Amino acid sequence: MKILMVSMASQHFFKWVEQLEEAGNEVYWFDILDSKQKAARISWVNQIVGWKLRWDYPGRFYIKSKFPSLHSFIEQFNDRNTARIFEQKLIEIQPDLVHSFEMQISCLPILEVMEKHSAIKWAYSSWGSDMFYPEKIGISNFLMQKTLKRVDFLITDCFRDYKIAIEKGFNNIFSGVYPGNGGLEFKSELILPVSSRKTILIKGYNNKIGKGITIIKALTSEILFLIKDYEIVVFGADQEIKDYIKNNSRFVNVIIKVYLRSEFVENNELMKIMGQSYIYIGNSLSDGLPNSLIEAMGMGAFPIQSNPGNATAELIDDEQNGLLIQDALNQEHIEELLKKAILNPGRIEKAFSFNIISVKEKYDRESNRLKIVELYKSIGGNKN
Structure with a gap:
């Protein structure tokens, strides 16, 4: 299966993706916040980074720290549109599944694109406060409901969030409760x-x-x-x-x-x-x-x-x-x-x-690895 992951660069995300190495999938990662450098620890993943800036001009970090208003003004012209770039990559890759990690950062910026390309399966992993504290972290009830209506597969790290998603209108496939980082090693x-x-x-x-x-x-x-x-x-x-x-x-x-x-x-x-x-x-x-x-x-x-x-x-x-x-x-x-x-x-x-x-x-990480590999197999065999 061809999977396009959408996430910021984070330890939780990297640890989750590592569970899929050698599982037989073709995995891509769209770095939604563009950390501008590939992650060596998941070198086997096709990584889409360095896409955001039109020009990485000299002194950019100095201006950002010392003159934030000027930096914000320049950003309006220098930052590429996230949805537009993502759609280009989506069309180019033609994935069987898009998997977004966290709603505000990894779902909302691409929501309109995923609504437009409704035939492509979309999985969403809720992290932390997505479901329980949405408006406090900048997710409106309207956008949450729109996202949950479009998402085909929901993965949570607790049953509480599944119950909240149901209350917010989610009526597609609940894929289960998994630790956000794919499992832990206890020494x-x-x-x-x-x-x-x-x-x-x-x-x-x-x-x-x-x-x-x-x-x-x-x-x-x-x-x-x-x-x-x-x-x-x-x-x-x-x-x-x-x-x-x-x-x-x-x-x-x-x-x-x-x-x-x-x-x-x-x-x-x-x-x-x-x-x-x-x-x-x-x-x-x-x-x-x-x-x-x-x-x-x-x-x-x-x-x-x-x-x-x-x-x-x-x-x-x-x-x-x-x-x-x-x-x-x-x-x-x-x-x-x-x-x-x-x-x-x-x-x-x-x-x-x-x-x-x-x-x-x-x-336990190894037990969860086997479950996660099977999770993607079941998603791959599930027809919309």
């Missing part, structure tokens, strides 16, 4: 026993959706006393979190490492930290099933995680194998959950083996 040699774990791991994303700062504010003097023998590690943090910790005296004698988002932590290193973590905490207003949560649970960390739209409840049975944050903006609520976890080591011990086994059963 058992890095998984320490509960008694040897001395790290509290916090996901520090802090923006319109991620609310890592609420977790940090929940680390009161009482909580810090209870975890005084543990190292706190915050990854993917924004500057606001680093400044908050620096400017609050209660953190002075705390062993804490903060990795900014710009200080990218390699996945292997992060998995190693997860394998040493006693508790993992993530908090956001919207998400699907976060890959970092799945990784942390699979590596044995006890999870405390926000539950937007009950997506996380598909993986965590509250107060059994983890704790669910029901109010992502309430630091007192998160403080109580932290206290509940720390003061009940028996629950953490009990959840340890259960999480490792159950998460691996659902998200």
Whole structure:
């Protein structure tokens, strides 16, 4: 089958596509945001990059950073039309399937083209907040419904999003729930026993959706006393979190490492930290099933995680194998959950083996690779 993938350059996308190597398909990738360089890790894929600019003029990055208004003005004349270029490639390649990853970035810019070429099958993988938080990230209800009406195959990372899609008018083929990156590798040699774990791991994303700062504010003097023998590690943090910790005296004698988002932590290193973590905490207003949560649970960390739209409840049975944050903006609520976890080591011990086994059963990379290969075969054999 000839497949045209549409996505931005991202680790999740690359890991998904890698599952198709040697599966017998002819795979193309239209880099929808045009990172301008081919990805070596998927060198076997036909990559469409370097298409956006008419002229990559000298000093472009300097003008973009120092004179954004001028840069925006120049862009109007220098940027090629995404839909027009995509349509040219669509006609040239004549794929059996177009597969878009994420709605706002990879569906909406090509929606009119796909409506025009209605005979070509279109699959869409929802990521993160596509379904649950659309208008907050710039997807109108009208455009969502138009997209779902045209899409032939829907893939989600949680059942919540399938239910929302049905409510929004999707009535075509649901191809199933899969991890957004195609599956995860859990390295058992890095998984320490509960008694040897001395790290509290916090996901520090802090923006319109991620609310890592609420977790940090929940680390009161009482909580810090209870975890005084543990190292706190915050990854993917924004500057606001680093400044908050620096400017609050209660953190002075705390062993804490903060990795900014710009200080990218390699996945292997992060998995190693997860394998040493006693508790993992993530908090956001919207998400699907976060890959970092799945990784942390699979590596044995006890999870405390926000539950937007009950997506996380598909993986965590509250107060059994983890704790669910029901109010992502309430630091007192998160403080109580932290206290509940720390003061009940028996629950953490009990959840340890259960999480490792159950998460691996659902998200093991090799098992999911076989399922994904079969997924494309079933799509290929499905006639519109």
